[in-house]
Amino acid sequence: MELTGAEIVVQALKEEGVEYVWGYPGGAVLHIYDALFQEKAVQHILVRHEQAATHAADGYARATGNVGVALVTSGPGATNAVTGIATAYMDSIPMVVLTGQVPTPFIGSDAFQEVDITGITRPCVKHNFLIKRVEDIAETMAKAFYIARTGRPGPVLVDIPKDVTDPNIRIPFEYPKKVSMRSYKPVEKGNARQVRKAVELMVKARRPVIYTGGGVVLGEASDELRKLVAHTDFPVTNTLMGLGSVAASDSHFLGMLGMHGTYEANMAMHEADLIIAIGARFDDRVTGKLAQFCPNARIIHVDVDPASISKNVRVDVPIVGQVKPVLRDMLKFLKERKSGPDKAALKEWWARIETWRDVNCLKYVNSDKVIKPQFAIETLHKVTKRRNFYLTSDVGQHQMFAAQFYPFEKPRRWINSGGLGTMGFGLPAAMGVQQAFPKATVACVTGEASIQMCIQELATCSQYDLPLKIILLNNGYMGMVRQWQEFFYDKRYSHSYVDALPDFAKLAETYGHVGMTIENPGDLEAAYKEAFGMKNRLVFMNVIIDPEENVYPMIEAGKGHHEMHMSPHLSAERELA
Amino acid sequence: MRHIISVLIENEAGALARVSGLFAARGYNIESLTVAPTQDETLSRMTLVTYGDEMIIEQIIKQLNKLVDVVKLLDLSDGPHIERELMMVKVKAEKGAREEMKRMADIFRANIIDVTDSSYTIELTGAGEKLDAFLTAVNDDLIMEVVRSGPLGISRGAKGLGL
Ligand SMILES: Cc1ncc(C[n+]2csc(CCOP(=O)(O)OP(=O)(O)O)c2C)c(N)n1
Numbered sequence: 106m107e108l109t110g111a112e113i114v115v116q117a118l119k120e121e122g123v124e125y126v127w128g129y130p131g132g133a134v135l136h137i138y139d140a141l142f143q144e145k146a147v148q149h150i151l152v153r154h155e156q157a158a159t160h161a162a163d164g165y166a167r168a169t170g171n172v173g174v175a176l177v178t179s180g181p182g183a184t185n186a187v188t189g190i191a192t193a194y195m196d197s198i199p200m201v202v203l204t205g206q207v208p209t210p211f212i213g214s215d216a217f218q219e220v221d222i223t224g225i226t227r228p229c230v231k232h233n234f235l236i237k238r239v240e241d242i243a244e245t246m247a248k249a250f251y252i253a254r255t256g257r258p259g260p261v262l263v264d265i266p267k268d269v270t271d272p273n274i275r276i277p278f279e280y281p282k283k284v285s286m287r288s289y290k291p292v293e294k295g296n297a298r299q300v301r302k303a304v305e306l307m308v309k310a311r312r313p314v315i316y317t318g319g320g321v322v323l324g325e326a327s328d329e330l331r332k333l334v335a336h337t338d339f340p341v342t343n344t345l346m347g348l349g350s351v352a353a354s355d356s357h358f359l360g361m362l363g364m365h366g367t368y369e370a371n372m373a374m375h376e377a378d379l380i381i382a383i384g385a386r387f388d389d390r391v392t393g394k395l396a397q398f399c400p401n402a403r404i405i406h407v408d409v410d411p412a413s414i415s416k417n418v419r420v421d422v423p424i425v426g427q428v429k430p431v432l433r434d435m436l437k438f439l440k441e442r443k444s445g446p447d448k449a450a451l452k453e454w455w456a457r458i459e460t461w462r463d464v465n466c467l468k469y470v471n472s473d474k475v476i477k478p479q480f481a482i483e484t485l486h487k488v489t490k491r492r493n494f495y496l497t498s499d500v501g502q503h504q505m506f507a508a509q510f511y512p513f514e515k516p517r518r519w520i521n522s523g524g525l526g527t528m529g530f531g532l533p534a535a536m537g538v539q540q541a542f543p544k545a546t547v548a549c550v551t552g553e554a555s556i557q558m559c560i561q562e563l564a565t566c567s568q569y570d571l572p573l574k575i576i577l578l579n580n581g582y583m584g585m586v587r588q589w590q591e592f593f594y595d596k597r598y599s600h601s602y603v604d605a606l607p608d609f610a611k612l613a614e615t616y617g618h619v620g621m622t623i624e625n626p627g628d629l630e631a632a633y634k635e636a637f638g639m640k641n642r643l644v645f646m647n648v649i650i651d652p653e654e655n656v657y658p659m660i661e662a663g664k665g666h667h668e669m670h671m672s673p674h675l676s677a678e679r680e681l682a
Numbered sequence: 683m684r685h686i687i688s689v690l691i692e693n694e695a696g697a698l699a700r701v702s703g704l705f706a707a708r709g710y711n712i713e714s715l716t717v718a719p720t721q722d723e724t725l726s727r728m729t730l731v732t733y734g735d736e737m738i739i740e741q742i743i744k745q746l747n748k749l750v751d752v753v754k755l756l757d758l759s760d761g762p763h764i765e766r767e768l769m770m771v772k773v774k775a776e777k778g779a780r781e782e783m784k785r786m787a788d789i790f791r792a793n794i795i796d797v798t799d800s801s802y803t804i805e806l807t808g809a810g811e812k813l814d815a816f817l818t819a820v821n822d823d824l825i826m827e828v829v830r831s832g833p834l835g836i837s838r839g840a841k842g843l844g845l
């Protein structure tokens with residue numbers, strides 16, 4: 106079979122089982138677009154901004170575990186995609202981004218729409234390629250997908266100069282059946298001796314905590330983690346990226362840890378004598394002040410990426426390997442031992458944890474006059490809990506409220522930009538999820554500032570009939586910024602008021618969707634029910650909330666886990682008691 | 683602590699930029715970096731000298747290994763090894779000072795590789811300290827230009843760093 110370079114690109118996508126490509130055309134990718142036009146197996150979704158193409162591909166990847174694919178043109182198309190690439194990189198999301206490039210003879214001449222995109226993205230991709238010859242396309246595409254999905258996943262960019270896809274040049278096409286690279290060998294199983302060492306620490310521990318991150322979700326190890334938790338009776342906490350890997354309803358679950366984590370999760374970390382970190386990377390939003398992080402604990406760390414281990418925190422038992430097989434071994438070795446974890450010590454430990462739980466750190470004072478964001482999320486859970494439900498989020502207070510108040514029972518259901526914290530992520534990511542699961546209910550919780558960063562995608566949703574449910578928690582402020590300004594800048598709200606807001610309900614309507622404005626706490630549940638009842642329509646719910654609610658508990662950047670700010674009314678209650 | 687690390691890396695466009703970019707982005711110290719193709723033209727060999735505490739060096743090695751283009755690396759400082767650096771120095775060598783400069787070159791077993799009636803270009807190979815010592819020994823006013831390759835390193839013994 107003789108194919109052109111452009112046809113080879115598209116055939117490669119087919120070979121990799123790609124169903125969807127999110128993209129935006131332009132001069133340098135016109136040959137590829139022409140080949141796509143003639144191909145039915147790969148569906149192209151036309152976004153309205155290249156940032157959204159990468160976020161949609163990313164959302165698709167997070168929900169399915171497959172590699173997400175985006176296609177953009179050279180120059181501005183490629184630079185627009187960078188934010189989405191960096192977002193995926195920080196959260197280790199498998200993605201392949203194809204960028205057009207000026208023809209090879211023009212590279213380096215400041216040609217029209219030329220940027221050195223492999224240079225620009227080098228620090229925020231797992232790897233990237235510049236293809237120089239049509240003969241190299243098939244192999245490079247196979248490598249790109251292989252690198253993106255194996256080991257610690259991540260985005261791979263493939264830059265394709267226009268002349269390489271020339272429709273007049275045909276070459277024989279054969280797709281590599283297997284990729285093997287001498288310079289890239291992702292690890293598989295963990296070292297059994299290390300796992301046994303970990304097990305010895307686990308049975309001796311008196312105050313253990315399992316702390317897990319996005320790696321458990323990415324590594325499809327949720328079942329193994331749940332079994333480990335059930336078998337050991339150890340408490341478990343998740344990072345923002347790990348929510349759903351244990352069921353929120355499991356009594357072993359302490360909630361999220363870190364800056365806006367629960368009192369019980371953070372106190373347990375602080376007082377623990379053993380931390381079992383699994384697929385987590387000791388991010389500063391999780392650890393707080395490193396010098397005070399888990400001061401009394403030995404640390405076991407399971408991660409597929411050796412560079413993650415002992416990067417920020419020195420660990421005692423490193424285990425490099427895929428999380429899933431490591432957890433299997435861990436459970437197996439635990440079961441083989443005659444005696445298991447120390448039951449009496451655990452009982453004491455749980456009793457202490459219960460006293461922290463009794464603080465009820467997420468408690469808030471509801472109102473019948475104004476909608477509280479916490480109430481908005483709780484009600485969302487009430488209305489959607491029986492559905493096949495996915496929730497994406499933007500970045501800010503609404504994201505933290507969703508993480509705290511929506512109890513996720515399964516992995517891959519909570520989709521947000523944790524590492525980069527990219528405003529504008531929520532809506533396009535939800536498009537990717539909905540595309541993957543047309544029958545599922547996909548909602549996006551957002552803020553009035555965040556949603557305006559990719560609001561043009563409402564058009565894409567019309568074109569492709571994506572019945573998303575958008576819940577805008579509208580506080581009129583960049584709430585998270587305002588909160589920091591309230592706490593640390595004496596309420597000088599410098600440029601955090603979001604003025605000149607559009608009427609979001611009407612705006613949604615002009616795009617052909619249903620718009621709602623909800624202001625009364627008493628109307629909220631019925632409004633949600635009505636919105637979620639509209640199966641085939643995108644409904645944009647502009648939920649007007651308390652403008653100055655804050656997210657609690659909060660650990661200031663650079664403070665220790667035991668130095669949480671609690672909500673003022675909780676502190677007041679405690680003083681009374 | 684100072685470490686000298688040898689890296690075998692795919693001889694691909696951008697490979698060097700990935701390494702230097704890594705050091706810049708993560709704020710690692712880099713004292714010198716040399717790179718050239720090997721007997722296998724698909725591979726380049728890099729020698730880099732860096733310093734940092736144990737945790738940083740461990741991270742540097744892990745991050746280098748994580749680069750998709752890196753095939754193999756060795757921290758030469760872990761074992762017995764040999765280091766050599768090449769230096770070329772252009773010095774003033776006028777009238778009466780010519781003899782003295784030649785003698786100095788001889789003492790350091792250096793070669794004079796270019797001569798004019800007012801200058802010598804001296805070539806000197808050795809460990810970094812020897813090169814430093816030569817520069818200290820020669821009067822500052824006489825030195826016109828110095829170019830150093832940065833150290834190259836190889837482990838002692840019969841085992842080599844290869845595929
Ligand atoms: C692209 C981008 N720019 C700036 C920020 C910094 N930032 C973090 S949260 C936030 C405010 C978000 O406001 P909004 O979307 O209204 O959410 P709220 O906090 O009010 O719930 C800002 C500006 C960011 N995370 N991303």
Ligand SMILES: [Mg+2]
Nearest residue numbers: 552553582584
């Ligand atoms: Mg807001």
